[in-house]
Structures are given as structure tokens and as C-alpha cells.
Amino acid sequence: MITVDAVSKSFGKLKALDNISITCRSGECIALTGPNGSGKTTLIKSILGMIVPDSGKILVNGEDVAGGWKYREGIGYMPQIGRYPDNMTIGQVLDMIKDMRQTPAARLDEELIRAFKIPSLLHKRMGTLSGGTRQKVSACLAFLFQPDVLILDEPTAGLDPVSTEILKEKIVRETDKGKLILITSHVLSDLEELVSEVIYMQDGKLCFHKQIERLLSDTKEERLGRAIAKVMSGI
Amino acid sequence: MKKMTRYVMADILRNRIVIAYMLFLMVISFSIFSLEDNTSKGLLSLLNIVLLIVPLVSLIFSTIYVYNSAEFIELLVSQPVKRKVIWTSLFCGLAVALCLAFIVGVGIPVLIYAPGVTGWIMMACGCLLSAVFVSLALWGAVKIRDKAKGIGLAIMIWLLFTLLFDGLILWLLFQFADYPIENGMVAVISLNPVDLCRIFMLLFLDMSALMGYTGAVFKQFFGSVLGMIVSCMIMVLWVIIPFLLSLRIFNRKDL
Numbered sequence: 259m260i261t262v263d264a265v266s267k268s269f270g271k272l273k274a275l276d277n278i279s280i281t282c283r284s285g286e287c288i289a290l291t292g293p294n295g296s297g298k299t300t301l302i303k304s305i306l307g308m309i310v311p312d313s314g315k316i317l318v319n320g321e322d323v324a325g326g327w328k329y330r331e332g333i334g335y336m337p338q339i340g341r342y343p344d345n346m347t348i349g350q351v352l353d354m355i356k357d358m359r360q361t362p363a364a365r366l367d368e369e370l371i372r373a374f375k376i377p378s379l380l381h382k383r384m385g386t387l388s389g390g391t392r393q394k395v396s397a398c399l400a401f402l403f404q405p406d407v408l409i410l411d412e413p414t415a416g417l418d419p420v421s422t423e424i425l426k427e428k429i430v431r432e433t434d435k436g437k438l439i440l441i442t443s444h445v446l447s448d449l450e451e452l453v454s455e456v457i458y459m460q461d462g463k464l465c466f467h468k469q470i471e472r473l474l475s476d477t478k479e480e481r482l483g484r485a486i487a488k489v490m491s492g493i
Numbered sequence: 494m495k496k497m498t499r500y501v502m503a504d505i506l507r508n509r510i511v512i513a514y515m516l517f518l519m520v521i522s523f524s525i526f527s528l529e530d531n532t533s534k535g536l537l538s539l540l541n542i543v544l545l546i547v548p549l550v551s552l553i554f555s556t557i558y559v560y561n562s563a564e565f566i567e568l569l570v571s572q573p574v575k576r577k578v579i580w581t582s583l584f585c586g587l588a589v590a591l592c593l594a595f596i597v598g599v600g601i602p603v604l605i606y607a608p609g610v611t612g613w614i615m616m617a618c619g620c621l622l623s624a625v626f627v628s629l630a631l632w633g634a635v636k637i638r639d640k641a642k643g644i645g646l647a648i649m650i651w652l653l654f655t656l657l658f659d660g661l662i663l664w665l666l667f668q669f670a671d672y673p674i675e676n677g678m679v680a681v682i683s684l685n686p687v688d689l690c691r692i693f694m695l696l697f698l699d700m701s702a703l704m705g706y707t708g709a710v711f712k713q714f715f716g717s718v719l720g721m722i723v724s725c726m727i728m729v730l731w732v733i734i735p736f737l738l739s740l741r742i743f744n745r746k747d748l
Contacts (some may be wrong), residue, residue: 269747306571308748330573337571341564345507346500354500358572 259284259438260305260407265314267300274300275311276462282440284406287433289449290442291486292459298442299338301459302409305440306335319406331359334405338412340396344385348376348395351384352402361403370398373424389416397425401432408432408439414448426452446483458486465489494578494585497569501586505558511594514550518543518598526606533698536607536615539599540694544687547595547619548626549651555587555630556647560640567748580631580743584736588627592620611697618690625686625731626650632739635746658685675710686731689724 260282267275274297282288290298303309305316307323307330315322321329342351356366371377374394384392393416400408410429414422429452433439443449456473458465466473466489470482479485505511522539529535559566562583569579599619603612629650637643662681665674682688696715714720 303748308567308570310745310747327573327575330571333571335571337564337567339564340568342568343504343562343565345504350500350503354496355572357496358569358574 259317259319260440261315261317262301262305263315263317265301265304265311265316267304267309267311273462275304278314278459278462278464280457280464280467282438284438285433285436286455287429287439287441287453288455288457289446289453290440290457290459291444291446291449292465293444296459297462298459299411300462302335302411302440302442305409306330306333331403332406334400334403334408336393336396336400336408336410336413338415340392342384342392342395345383347381347383348387349380351395352376352380352399355399356402359403365404367401367404368398370394370401370424370428373428374398374421390418390421393417394421401428406437408437410439410441412443413441414443414445422448446486447481450482456482456486458489460490494582497574497578497582498585498589501582502590505586505590506593508558510554511590514554514591515594515598518546518595519602521546522599522602526602532607533611536603536611536694537698539603540615540691540698543599543615543619544622544691545655547622548654548687551591551623551626552630552633552647552651553644554591555627556634556643557640558587559583559631559634560643563748570748576744577740580740584627584631587631588624591623591627595619595623611694614697615694618693621728621732622686622690625728625735628732628736628739632735632742635739635742654685654687658688662688676714679710679714683724683727686728689728693724 260280262278262280265275265278266273276297278297278301290301292298300309304311305318305323307327310324315324317323318329319332323329346354352371374397376394376398379387379391384395387395393413397410397413400410408429413425413429417425426448429439429441433452433454441449441453453470455467455469457467468476473485473489474480474482477485477488479488521542525538525542526532526535529538566579566583570576596616596619600616603615630647633646633650634643637646662678665681666678669677682692692711692715696712715724
């Protein structure tokens with residue numbers, strides 16, 4: 259459960275987030291979309307505590323993000339570009355994060371690691387990996403600790419079609435388990451089958467936050483991409 | 494925190510630049526000692542090189558390392574870990590790795606050719622210098638977002654402490670040549686970690702006689718127990734203060 263309350267953030271003159279308020283409940287799979295530079299990643303990073311908002315308040319599972327760090331035990335994050343120390347192998351990176359999180363081995367979710375055939379790559383150095391393989395490692399790390407909240411930033415960018423399908427199936431299964439999943443993407447066709455709600459942002463402002471069925475019926479469209487295009491031309 | 498320091502250190506020690514740095518120090522030390530018959534003179538020549546190279550490598554390498562691990566730091570920040578722990582581990586990892594490279598690179602030749610107190614003092618100075626400049630590098634790298642500017646600042650810091658500061662001191666000496674400023678000189682020189690190390694080593698090598706009256710004042714101050722404690726404390730402050738400043742900035746930084 260994430261509550262964002264009147265959060266604003268500026269980088270110099272640019273207003274990246276302009277008085278944003280959102281409530282996300284467990285069991286929802288939410289798509290966070292908008293054009294490039296609309297503040298999606300800034301919002302996600304604020305939730306993760308990577309960016310300190312100028313004003314407003316963010317609560318994750320009831321804990322205030324500002325100054326807190328314990329709440330991140332309940333979050334799995336897959337960054338847009340996952341970069342890791344070049345000299346470490348995949349195995350070492352996985353071990354390091356496991357070591358840091360101190361989750362008992364029985365509670366680890368290694369389904370994705372197996373599905374992506376990571377065990378055969380464990381000895382490979384991060385520096386030699388392709389972008390797609392890094393994305394796989396990022397995805398494995400996000401799901402590994404069975405967090406209540408999953409934040410995926412452009413999860414399918416750079417993944418091959420087979421892996422994209424594996425990841426999508428995983429996302430659907432986790433949503434069914436009652437987790438809160440927040441996905442940013444501007445590839446709307448990828449999201450269509452997964453999400454139950456859509457948040458649309460533009461120029462740091464929240465344009466709408468609707469359930470997908472309502473969005474489709476309001477716009478009388480059948481596809482998410484066209485529905486959003488219609489809404490946007492109306493604004 | 495220990496775990497993270499270990500991971501950072503393992504990553505740095507596998508880095509080719511650190512290994513090259515270690516080998517470079519080793520080659521230089523061995524060649525100087527095999528060229529000089531007098532170990533004392535050998536140590537002196539080595540000192541002059543070490544005082545230039547150690548700050549340079551510590552500054553530039555640490556700065557680049559921090560910029561290059563920006564995404565990795567992001568990954569760590571998204572984990573349930575305090576920012577303070579991440580930054581402290583980064584500092585410890587860098588400082589310990591560079592000290593190890595120095596100890597292996599310079600320590601082994603010194604132990605072979607010039608064992609004794611002076612050798613140990615030199616190792617201690619080298620390690621402290623590495624830590625001081627890692628700390629300064631972290632401060633510069635966290636303060637400036639742009640990598641090129643950050644590296645520029647690192648080079649400026651190096652120039653300041655190895656060249657410009659001495660120029661300033663010389664200028665002061667000439668300006669106030671008619672006044673008894675020896676005690677003031679001690680205070681001013683303490684502000685530069687590189688000079689502090691240099692004077693320390695010169696005293697132990699008994700070269701202070703070459704520095705005339707100023708040398709005698711230095712010997713009187715730095716040679717005393719109080720002087721040693723004070724100068725050690727100043728070196729430690731040079732490690733701690735830039736680090737704490739960088740930590741303060743890092744805690745509030747947008748990543």
C-alpha cells in the first residue's frame with residue numbers, strides 16, 4: 259500500500275512532480291504511463307527514497323519514506339537501466355544482495371532465476387553481459403525476496419520476446435497473490451493484459467488515475483493505446 | 494556494514510588500475526633501491542615520488558570509481574540499507590584497497606632494502622595519505638554531478654596540495670622574511686597533509702639539518718611527543734572532516 263500525498267519536486271526550473279497525490283492498494287497492478295520526461299521515474303524514485311521531494315509526504319505500508327529505510331524490505335525494485343560493478347559475477351551480485359537482505363533461504367522466490375536460466379550464467383562477469391541479460395538479473399533481484407510491493411521501471415525494455423512473456427506471466431501470478439505492482443512503461447501494448455489501473459502523468463502533473471475498464475468504457479475504445487490517445491487529445 | 498565493505502573492496506582489488514598502481518609502486522621502489530647504495534638516500538628519493546603519486550592515484554581513482562558506481566549505489570539505496578552505511582562502506586573499501594596496494598607495492602621493497610623505524614613511518618604516512626585523499630575525492634565526487642568537472646576538481650585538489658601550497662608558503666616566507674615566523678610556519682604547514690608527511694619523514698631521516706633554522710624549529714615541534722600527537726591528530730582530522738562533509742551531502746542527495 260502506497261500513499262503519495264501532495265508531493266512536489268523541482269530540478270532547477272523544471273517541475274518534475276507537481277503536487278501529485280496517489281493512493282495504491284494491494285492486489286492492484288498499476289500502469290504508470292506518460293510521455294518521456296513526464297515524471298514517472300522521479301515519482302518511483304521518490305517512493306524508493308532515492309529522490310527527496312521538496313514538499314509532500316509518501317507512506318509505504320504506513321511508514322514514512324523520509325528518513326526511513328526499513329520499509330524498503332517490503333519493496334522489490336527493477337530499475338530502468340540496471341548497472342552493476344563490472345568485476346562482480348552474477349553469482350556474487352545475487353549473493354551480495356541476499357547477504358544484505360538477510361532473508362531466510364526458504365522464503366526466497368527463485369522462480370525467475372530458473373526461468374531465465376541464470377544458474378548457467380552465474381560465473382559470468384557483469385561487465386561482459388548484454389543489456390537484456392542485465393535486465394533479467396534486475397528482474398530476478400526484484401522478485402527474489404517476495405516483497406509486498408513491486409516497482410518495475412520499463413521492465414520489458416531490452417528483453418527478448420520469450421523472456422518478456424516469462425516476466426509478464428510472473429507479474430500476473432504475483433498480482434493474483436495480492437501484491438501491489440507498479441509498472442512504468444510507454445509501450446502500452448505490453449501492459450494491456452497485465453494492469454488493472456492506469457495512472458497517466460504529463461509534465462509532472464497527474465492527468466488521471468482510473469481503472470482500466472472505466473477508462474475503456476469512458477472513451478468507448480477497445481485498446482488501451484487508443485483510449486489514452488483519445489483522452490490526451492481531449493485534454 | 495562489514496559485509497558491504499568487503500564486497501566493495503573485493504571489487505576494487507580486482508580492478509586492473511589498482512593492480513597496475515601496485516606494480517608501478519613496486520617497480521619504482523625496487524629500481525630506486527637498486528640504484529642507490531645509501532638506503533637513507535633511497536628512501537628520500539622514494540619519498541618524493543610517493544608524495545606525488547599516492548595523492549594523485551587516490552584522488553583520481555576514487556573519483557572515477559564513485560562516478561562509475563553511480564548506478565550500483567542506486568541499486569544499494571533501493572535496498573533496505575541506510576545511506577550512511579553505503580557511503581561509509583564505499584569509503585572504507587576504497588581506503589583499505591588503496592592502502593593494501595601501497596603496502597604491497599612500497600612495503601615489500603622497503604622491508605627488504607631498508608627495514609627499520611623509518612620504513613614503518615613511511616608506510617604509515619602512505620596509508621594515511623591514501624585515506625586523506627580518498628576522503629577528499631569522495632567529497633568532490635558527491636558535491637559535483639558532472640563527471641568531467643568532478644575529475645577536474647580532483648586534479649585541482651592534487652595541484653593545490655602538491656604544488657600550489659608550497660608556492661604559497663614560499664611566497665609567505667619571502668613576504669615575512671624579516672619577521673620570526675617559524676612557529677607560524679609550523680601551523681600553516683600543518684594545513685597540508687602532504688607537507689606534514691614530508692616533514693615527518695625528513696625528521697626521521699635526519700635531513701632536517703639541511704633546512705637550517707626552520708628545520709630546527711620543526712625538529713623541536715614535530716620531534717617532540719606533543720608535536721607527533723598533534724600532527725597525527727591533524728592527519729586523522731584530514732580524513733574525517735571531508736568524509737563527514739561528503740556523508741552529509743550524500744544523505745540528502747537525489748540519485
